[in-house]
Amino acid sequence: MIDPLLTRVLYIDLSRRRFWVEDRKDLFEEYLGGTGVAVKLLAEEVSSKSDPLGPDNAIVFAIGPFTAMYPMASKTVAVFKSPLTGNFGESHAGGRTAIAIRMAGYGAIVIKGASETPIYLAIHGDRVYFRDASALWGVRSTYTVGRVLREREPGSGLRTIIRIGRAGERLVRYACVIAESYRHFGRLGLGAVMGAKKLKAIVISGKRKIDVKNPHKYRQIYNEIFDKAVKSPAMKKYHDIGTPVNIRALNKIGALPTRNLKSAKFEYADNISGERIAELRLARRTACSHCPVACIHIASIREQYPHEPYFYTTRYVSYDYEPIYALGTMLGVYDIDGLLRLLEAVEVQGLDAMSTGVVLAWATEALERGLITIDHTLVELKWGKWENYVKAIKYIVDQPNEFYKALALGAEETAKKYGGLDFALSFGGNEMPGYHAGPATHIGYLIGVRHSHLDNAGYSYDQKLIGKEYPPPEKVVDDLINEEAWRQILSSLVVCFFARGIYKPELVVKALEPLGYSYTVDDIIKLGYKIYVEKYKLKLNLGFNLNKLRVPKRILETPTPNGVISHEFIEKALKYFGKKINELINEFT
Amino acid sequence: MSTAASVKRLVVTDPDLCVGCMSCMFACARRFPEAGLAKSAIHVRSVGGFERGFTVIVCRACKDPPCAKVCPTNALVKRKGGGVILYASKCIGCGNCVNACPFGAIQWNFDDNKPVICMHCGFCINYCPYGVLALEEIR
Numbered sequence: 001m002i003d004p005l006l007t008r009v010l011y012i013d014l015s016r017r018r019f020w021v022e023d024r025k026d027l028f029e030e031y032l033g034g035t036g037v038a039v040k041l042l043a044e045e046v047s048s049k050s051d052p053l054g055p056d057n058a059i060v061f062a063i064g065p066f067t068a069m070y071p072m073a074s075k076t077v078a079v080f081k082s083p084l085t086g087n088f089g090e091s092h093a094g095g096r097t098a099i100a101i102r103m104a105g106y107g108a109i110v111i112k113g114a115s116e117t118p119i120y121l122a123i124h125g126d127r128v129y130f131r132d133a134s135a136l137w138g139v140r141s142t143y144t145v146g147r148v149l150r151e152r153e154p155g156s157g158l159r160t161i162i163r164i165g166r167a168g169e170r171l172v173r174y175a176c177v178i179a180e181s182y183r184h185f186g187r188l189g190l191g192a193v194m195g196a197k198k199l200k201a202i203v204i205s206g207k208r209k210i211d212v213k214n215p216h217k218y219r220q221i222y223n224e225i226f227d228k229a230v231k232s233p234a235m236k237k238y239h240d241i242g243t244p245v246n247i248r249a250l251n252k253i254g255a256l257p258t259r260n261l262k263s264a265k266f267e268y269a270d271n272i273s274g275e276r277i278a279e280l281r282l283a284r285r286t287a288c289s290h291c292p293v294a295c296i297h298i299a300s301i302r303e304q305y306p307h308e309p310y311f312y313t314t315r316y317v318s319y320d321y322e323p324i325y326a327l328g329t330m331l332g333v334y335d336i337d338g339l340l341r342l343l344e345a346v347e348v349q350g351l352d353a354m355s356t357g358v359v360l361a362w363a364t365e366a367l368e369r370g371l372i373t374i375d376h377t378l379v380e381l382k383w384g385k386w387e388n389y390v391k392a393i394k395y396i397v398d399q400p401n402e403f404y405k406a407l408a409l410g411a412e413e414t415a416k417k418y419g420g421l422d423f424a425l426s427f428g429g430n431e432m433p434g435y436h437a438g439p440a441t442h443i444g445y446l447i448g449v450r451h452s453h454l455d456n457a458g459y460s461y462d463q464k465l466i467g468k469e470y471p472p473p474e475k476v477v478d479d480l481i482n483e484e485a486w487r488q489i490l491s492s493l494v495v496c497f498f499a500r501g502i503y504k505p506e507l508v509v510k511a512l513e514p515l516g517y518s519y520t521v522d523d524i525i526k527l528g529y530k531i532y533v534e535k536y537k538l539k540l541n542l543g544f545n546l547n548k549l550r551v552p553k554r555i556l557e558t559p560t561p562n563g564v565i566s567h568e569f570i571e572k573a574l575k576y577f578g579k580k581i582n583e584l585i586n587e588f589t
Numbered sequence: 590m591s592t593a594a595s596v597k598r599l600v601v602t603d604p605d606l607c608v609g610c611m612s613c614m615f616a617c618a619r620r621f622p623e624a625g626l627a628k629s630a631i632h633v634r635s636v637g638g639f640e641r642g643f644t645v646i647v648c649r650a651c652k653d654p655p656c657a658k659v660c661p662t663n664a665l666v667k668r669k670g671g672g673v674i675l676y677a678s679k680c681i682g683c684g685n686c687v688n689a690c691p692f693g694a695i696q697w698n699f700d701d702n703k704p705v706i707c708m709h710c711g712f713c714i715n716y717c718p719y720g721v722l723a724l725e726e727i728r
Binding site for chain 2: 222
């Protein structure tokens with residue numbers, strides 16, 4: 001007995017303004033949910049010919065059997081064709097997204113077509129409304145859009161408010177989608193896909209019961225997981241300082257990309273560390289729905305108005321490790337308030353913090369080297385000068401000249417035009433995450449299905465190897481594939497990757513049982529490989545070519561805690577990966 | 590001297606401690622053999638954006654409950670010490686009780702078309718790691 005409402009897929013065609021529901025029990029039975037189901041649904045909608053910014057692109061949001069059932073299963077998977085890479089795009093967000101979709105009575109939502117005029121979608125249970133958003137289009141800040149929809153739509157406490165900013169409207173290829181002001185479908189340009197569809201926002205709400213096959217056992221396992229969530233030291237780390245605890249840790253080992261990775265150590269790391277921000281600016285910690293860990297850290301920005309002595313503004317912005325890396329260390333920004341202003345600027349515009357930081361780091365170095373001049377950048381981009389970066393962020397969205405038009409396409413596209421590819425830090429077209437820990441880190445970015453550090457955690461693999469003998473490239477690749485395959489299960493259930501230390505295969509199998517699923521540990525691990533292969537097949541169908549992957553020279557120049565990376569090692573790994581992926585495709589198809 | 594068991598009510602100690610994780614809401618529904626939120630008697634929502642914190646809405650266990658006064662079928666009867674007990678078989682789902690509660694503390698079960706009434710059992714407290722909820726003795 002699988003929850004009959006989980007297998008319902010809501011289809012929305014923006015071109016015809018129609019919606020309908022299909023029961024896709026077939027997919028949910030075979031692939032659980034989340035990324036497993038989403039990949040199959042996307043494969044039905046897009047091809048290598050689909051324009052990522054055309055009506056023929058589709059967006060799939062999917063949740064899974066653990067959503068709303070167990071703690072820390074608070075993520076929604078979004079898949080689409082990425083306008084940044086032109087290939088498979090996948091991004092995950094928490095907030096209230098996942099619970100709202102499940103409570104509205106769906107396991108996935110497929111959005112296709114494009115509207116001619118700006119609209120937003122309001123999905124309240126079985127009712128779907130296409131509402132005019134022409135007045136919301138062009139609104140300066142995504143915070144304002146959130147506030148308007150909060151007051152206009154019902155379902156407070158039981159809803160998600162997903163929206164794009166001006167960056168998405170103006171098709172910046174790394175525009176993000178914001179949920180509940182502080183969580184993001186950050187990577188690979190989902191914001192631009194929504195912008196191209198003239199879809200400003202989606203509100204989803206609902207409230208219903210979910211029948212459980214074995215309630216007694218369900219409650220027992222629930223308690224076991226809840227206990228681990230609130231007591232385990234691994235989760236405490238996320239709760240206390242949060243992900244920015246990594247700033248100090250990575251700086252200490254020399255794996256913290258700094259000033260466009262000219263260095264992997266930041267001399268001012270302590271100024272903007274998680275500990276420092278918590279001490280001086282932390283305003284509140286909040287949680288995603290159904291997650292007692294509460295890792296969302298919100299800082300306050302308190303500013304005095306220059307013309308009024310006793311007039312202050314207090315604003316809020318969330319902070320995490322990756323945005324601090326991208327807009328802090330990568331840009332040499334060490335002023336805590338300057339950093340928070342940069343985080344706020346990308347939030348207001350609806351940009352992916354990581355890509356924005358890496359793009360601006362490239363531009364700063366290109367200016368430094370004279371590849372471009374201030375006529376291009378309009379403001380002096382200089383390490384640490386955050387005021388100018390705030391202006392540049394707005395220029396990326398406004399695109400006042402050819403240079404910023406290029407910058408809005410990403411680091412790689414800009415470098416192709418202006419030179420400086422060697423230090424354009426993108427992998428498969430996606431800008432680099434915040435780790436320079438060794439060869440596996442970068443091999444992970446290169447071979448990962450979405451070129452994200454979260455695909456296979458090469459950065460974590462490397463950190464465990466410091467001071468030890470480094471394994472051969474074949475072993476590294478095998479281990480990374482193994483990790484990536486398992487993560488397909490986590491993101492099909494869908495549980496947060498932060499809880500990966502708790503949701504081990506044995507527990508996953510046990511927790512599925514009272515919900516009506518019978519798997520063995522072996523089955524579930526194999527299913528991970530199957531989903532991984534399905535995803536890679538889609539990636540290849542959409543035109544991915546392993547031989548065309550570019551290895552940015554910069555990563556071979558700056559030493560890692562595991563030494564200087566040799567190009568030969570990476571080449572060997574990629575060659576082996578090419579062979580290996582073909583074997584896996586044959587085995588699992 | 591009274592020998593009756595003490596009567597308790599659920600209280601919110603400090604809403605500023607709430608992180609908005611909704612674990613209490615899900616716990617409340619698990620009292621029944623089901624998951625989801627249909628039968629949850631607690632409601633947590635932001636005050637107006639996550640940054641301003643949360644409001645945790647629970648039944649106050651009024652001594653003179655307005656919800657009972659407006660029930661046309663006497664499905665809501667006063668509970669000893671405060672609050673009300675729902676006799677679901679008498680309830681016609683009119684929703685008067687929801688409108689009568691100034692705190693908005695009566696939730697609605699859309700699956701059954703009946704109000705959800707807090708029993709002050711304190712089951713939810715076990716699932717709040719931040720000490721937002723407590724049971725208090727009614728004197």
